[in-house]
Amino acid sequence: MNEVTDALAPIEDGQRAENCFLFGPSGAGKTTVARAAVRELRREVLDVPYAYVNCWRDYTRNAVLERLSRDLVGAAVPRSASTSTLLDRVHRDFNGPGVVILDEVDQLRETELLYDLHEFRGLSWIGIANDEVDLLADLDERVRSRVSVGYRVRFDRYGEDTIAEILERRAREGLGPNAASDEVFETIARLADGDARMGITTLRAAARKASSEGLSNIPRRLVEDSISEAEQEIARKTYSKLNDHQRVVVDVLQEEGPLIQRELHERYSERHDDPVSLRYFRDAHLAKLEHYELVETESRAGKKLYSLSEPASIGRVAQP
DNA sequence: ACTCCACGGGAACGTTTGGGCC
DNA sequence: GGCCCAAACGTTCCCGTGGAGT
Numbered sequence: 001m002n003e004v005t006d007a008l009a010p011i012e013d014g015q016r017a018e019n020c021f022l023f024g025p026s027g028a029g030k031t032t033v034a035r036a037a038v039r040e041l042r043r044e045v046l047d048v049p050y051a052y053v054n055c056w057r058d059y060t061r062n063a064v065l066e067r068l069s070r071d072l073v074g075a076a077v078p079r080s081a082s083t084s085t086l087l088d089r090v091h092r093d094f095n096g097p098g099v100v101i102l103d104e105v106d107q108l109r110e111t112e113l114l115y116d117l118h119e120f121r122g123l124s125w126i127g128i129a130n131d132e133v134d135l136l137a138d139l140d141e142r143v144r145s146r147v148s149v150g151y152r153v154r155f156d157r158y159g160e161d162t163i164a165e166i167l168e169r170r171a172r173e174g175l176g177p178n179a180a181s182d183e184v185f186e187t188i189a190r191l192a193d194g195d196a197r198m199g200i201t202t203l204r205a206a207a208r209k210a211s212s213e214g215l216s217n218i219p220r221r222l223v224e225d226s227i228s229e230a231e232q233e234i235a236r237k238t239y240s241k242l243n244d245h246q247r248v249v250v251d252v253l254q255e256e257g258p259l260i261q262r263e264l265h266e267r268y269s270e271r272h273d274d275p276v277s278l279r280y281f282r283d284a285h286l287a288k289l290e291h292y293e294l295v296e297t298e299s300r301a302g303k304k305l306y307s308l309s310e311p312a313s314i315g316r317v318a319q320p
Numbered sequence: 321a322c323t324c325c326a327c328g329g330g331a332a333c334g335t336t337t338g339g340g341c342c
Numbered sequence: 343g344g345c346c347c348a349a350a351c352g353t354t355c356c357c358g359t360g361g362a363g364t
Contacts (some may be wrong), residue, residue, distance in 0.1 A: 334351100342345085
């Protein structure tokens, strides 16, 4: 948090901030930190223009620029505005300094965008990704030397004690001072295995159970059940975000177990009334399912087996 | 050597939509 | 209002590479 704040500090003097790059496993709080740092900055310097872009959803240069045009300079633009139009608009109307959060920046297909950002006077960015990727690798040599990443911040999974602390504070604020014992928080933290979201969801499930039993605090014995309920809840939520193609894939894997890519595509094609080609299937659907950690792959003997990840199958079974 | 498979680059096509232009 | 063009985007088709089994 301090490093990101440092990176943004020049904005308080009206200067362009340093670009920075946050990486680490999911559930480690990268997005939360980025947003909090920007929120803090906006408390110091009122109305610093900023934008949040999820590059998984908006992965083209055009889509990102459209978002910037809307959120950075408040100019609503028609959907199919050309890239050059958008570029011109932001150039004309944006008065730096300002900052944009590029979440899941490794999903960006057109990395020239980073150069576009550099060209906007006073604009800097915070990039977020799972792995430490070389964002600038694709850029032209001359361009690369000008676009710099001043800060690289590595995030690790939360430790058990940190999660226990988070849970304790949440419980105190949300449920009251004696909602559960330290032992309960510690147990949940251990079972959540470094994933804060899992821990919090479990706490919520446990509180729900306790309250439906008429209890005013959470007993230790409810924890195990709450973990699996939390897994289901998360898997269900993820499943509901999928489109019909991806749901068919999950259903197929649920019923027919591990399959190689080509077989998986064949089964899917049989069940979906408007299946896409194998080539597109790979990029648009399989990649997404892997990204959401709904499907796992295992390479063995030159083949690659696709199967449902454990929580996903639990959640799927629980589907109405 | 041959075959099967995963992977990904890239050209091309079809549809949609806004922006002129008459 | 009608017509046409350009741009973006989802999608398909084709192809080369490279790993691994037989």
